[in-house]
Amino acid sequence: MARNTAARNEAQRVLLEVGITEPPVRLSILADYYVFKIEMEDWPEKYEGKLERDNRIIRVNRNHFRAKQRFTIAHEFGHYFLHRTGDFFDDGQQDRKRDQEKEANAFAAELLMPYEWVRHDYETITDPNELARKYEVSKQAMWYCLMELNLIR
Numbered sequence: 001m002a003r004n005t006a007a008r009n010e011a012q013r014v015l016l017e018v019g020i021t022e023p024p025v026r027l028s029i030l031a032d033y034y035v036f037k038i039e040m041e042d043w044p045e046k047y048e049g050k051l052e053r054d055n056r057i058i059r060v061n062r063n064h065f066r067a068k069q070r071f072t073i074a075h076e077f078g079h080y081f082l083h084r085t086g087d088f089f090d091d092g093q094q095d096r097k098r099d100q101e102k103e104a105n106a107f108a109a110e111l112l113m114p115y116e117w118v119r120h121d122y123e124t125i126t127d128p129n130e131l132a133r134k135y136e137v138s139k140q141a142m143w144y145c146l147m148e149l150n151l152i153r
Ligand SMILES: [Zn+2]
Pocket: 075, 079, 088, 089, 090, 094, 100, 101, 104
């Protein structure tokens, strides 16, 4: 839990640094700011994304739906900011580094759906699907966020 707090804090720091203040978080702005290229790859379904740190490239599966791609890109940025060395290939078997994967997921969740923004928006938008559209995340991801905030059960 404490590790996830650190990951979430780091995502907030990044949003602040780049100057992103509202949803949907534009990952292209983030990529430009940190001089990263995002490349779409024609990969098998199980491959999600890859961080090539020194090449400053994040690769993502072009065959996944957009909201999933966004979460993957945010996840790879999580590896970049939280795990300071090496490349990461999320190839569907990444449970061997489970803590790092959880941290990257917490970073991605906070980057795309900061708790504070969602809590605020939920005061006027209580339909999870509408919130998902507003944040350009999957319905599943938004449901999970709302559950974590104890707003739905
Ligand atoms: Zn990963």
